[in-house]
Amino acid sequence: MKYIIKEKGSVYCNGNVWQKLQELLDDLNPTKIFILTDENTSKYCLKHVLQHINFNNPPLQLTVPAGEHYKTIETCLKLWEDLSEKGADRSSLLISLGGGMITDLGGFVASTFKRGISFINIPTSMLAMVDASIGGKNGVDLGVLKNQVGVINNAHSVIIDTHFLKTLPSNELTSGYAEMLKHGLIYSKDYWESLKSFDVENVPATEEAIWKSIQIKNEIVTVDPTEQNERKALNFGHTLGHAIESYCLEHNEKTTLLHGEAIAIGMILTCYISKELLQFPLLDCKEVSSVILKHFPKVEFSNEEINAIIELLKYDKKNKNGNIYFVLLNAFGSIKTNCIVRNELIKEAFDFYKTF
Amino acid sequence: MKYIIKEKGSVYCNGNVWQKLQELLDDLNPTKIFILTDENTSKYCLKHVLQHINFNNPPLQLTVPAGEHYKTIETCLKLWEDLSEKGADRSSLLISLGGGMITDLGGFVASTFKRGISFINIPTSMLAMVDASIGGKNGVDLGVLKNQVGVINNAHSVIIDTHFLKTLPSNELTSGYAEMLKHGLIYSKDYWESLKSFDVENVPATEEAIWKSIQIKNEIVTVDPTEQNERKALNFGHTLGHAIESYCLEHNEKTTLLHGEAIAIGMILTCYISKELLQFPLLDCKEVSSVILKHFPKVEFSNEEINAIIELLKYDKKNKNGNIYFVLLNAFGSIKTNCIVRNELIKEAFDFYKTF
The missing domain is CATH 3.40.50.1970 (Rossmann fold)
Structure with missing residues (x-):
């Protein structure tokens, strides 16, 4: 134990x-x-x-x-x-x-x-x-x-x-995998690397990977239980991910996404935004996207839907004074909180997602 | 200030x-x-x-x-x-x-x-x-x-x-007065004495009395914010008071009682129970009752209603393992928590209340 x-x-x-x-x-x-x-x-x-x-x-x-x-x-x-x-x-x-x-x-x-x-x-x-x-x-x-x-x-x-x-079922497994990938992105390149070959059939490796994620999450929430600073890192990919999840939940014609599936999309979009606004390397951005898309379904969004998703961002719990704050990546394991992102850049990020 | x-x-x-x-x-x-x-x-x-x-x-x-x-x-x-x-x-x-x-x-x-x-x-x-x-x-x-x-x-x-x-309106004023009397009963005979001549028209005296109650309540909740021990004292009169309040709220033919009016009845009943189970003096019990009844309306309860009120006690938040725990008084300013009371004694307390 x-x-x-x-x-x-x-x-x-x-x-x-x-x-x-x-x-x-x-x-x-x-x-x-x-x-x-x-x-x-x-x-x-x-x-x-x-x-x-x-x-x-x-x-x-x-x-x-x-x-x-x-x-x-x-x-x-x-x-x-x-x-x-x-x-x-x-x-x-x-x-x-x-x-x-x-x-x-x-x-x-x-x-x-x-x-x-x-x-x-x-x-x-x-x-x-x-x-x-x-x-x-x-x-x-x-x-x-x-x-x-x-x-x-x-x-x-x-x-x-x-x-x-x-x-x-297997999509429920990959849903948790999205949060594990997030822990790698925000905290540890090594952990990210180890997750690339993740195979849930390999029981000891899965147990080890889960335990590592628990340790990362525990460490962050222990330092900052009420999300004043460090804990905000855990929202990486969630600002857009939650809005996408809400949008799909609200619209019956859209397949409802599992939380992890929505977060997976949110992470790709946010890596692109990180590349544009910070120094997150394009190569890493592409790698993150391809690793994620190997495991998660790609979802089509029309321009109208993207606008509706951006509209939903105004209810994000991190907002302050009507501003929407993103958690972005400088590099693997290095985050920057409270970043303001223009709507145009969010649309560009969706364009980037479409290219895969 | x-x-x-x-x-x-x-x-x-x-x-x-x-x-x-x-x-x-x-x-x-x-x-x-x-x-x-x-x-x-x-x-x-x-x-x-x-x-x-x-x-x-x-x-x-x-x-x-x-x-x-x-x-x-x-x-x-x-x-x-x-x-x-x-x-x-x-x-x-x-x-x-x-x-x-x-x-x-x-x-x-x-x-x-x-x-x-x-x-x-x-x-x-x-x-x-x-x-x-x-x-x-x-x-x-x-x-x-x-x-x-x-x-x-x-x-x-x-x-x-x-x-x-x-x-x-004046009944809303006396409703607060009930909690002030409670603070006197559980904490300070002097404060109780000073409240007997309480006159809300006397503004400086009212302000002083309110401030004293705030200090008493603050002292108790600071020592025990989550009600493990000392804070239970503040429930004096509330076990029965809440049940009476709930009963009247539920039954349209009964006049809805203000919280303080229900607690006032609860305090008289609980003083009687304290007299029976602990050493609370009969004389004090009578004094408490007459001071309270000078300010608060007397309510008639049928035997059927009393049984229904006792039935409601099972939802009291202090209950544990199906037992109903009362806060009783040894004397003015001296409480005993976690007291178990037989239903028959509660009925007797209602009989005592009727005699006034």
């Missing part, structure tokens, strides 16, 4: 994590344990937890429909009411078992129920393992606006068992 | 508070300022603020209907959407101008919008001045269950101008 012990938000990864969780539960001794799943993790992941943990009382299951569409306040309302009706009190525990949608949702519901109960994240998707479940950010969407409502509050612990990756 | 400076949650009271607020706003330099009011404070209190503060840009007003009925997630949803549409960003500021309903609601909306923006409380009711606006608790009701959803997060500052008390 690999682990990072923190006052709040400890991470335990692979090896005997279930024995560790058993110890944590015995220590915490919650009055009741609730397990939040979506329909998929209820079917494919819950059994694995129940096989490994000896619960004093059967845990109470809360299930929501799968998919980002349900990461809403309405779903929270239902969960708060369920918790009330099923007798949750301030010493109850919520375990979120699922991908980023479930850990984001569960973290917010727990952080606000009776002004906060403890929660444990058990991420089941690669994306949630390397990103969503780490660092305390939680929340729900407001219409198409991603994570507009939420708080920053760490889980009691995060339990990572890469066994769950076997339950995922 | 009297003041308490804290890292977060500083309180400024009377005197030149508006000059202080002007300095705070100039320092903070928020990208946009939103002022949340209800229909009443929009009409009777907003002008006073606008007269005293020189805003660089006109503040944007958010107004909700008055009354506890609107302290809901649905109202939050509307406010989050309003903030989004009106271009609020993470450096925007929300000023909550109103009674406890508005400061509770505004604090929660601000604490969760884009994972938290700054907010300033300007309480306009006595209740909000001495209690709701101090100590960082915020939240909304879930159906009839009071404050089931919320977080603990301090306001940037709290600005108290007792001038606003002139805008209140």
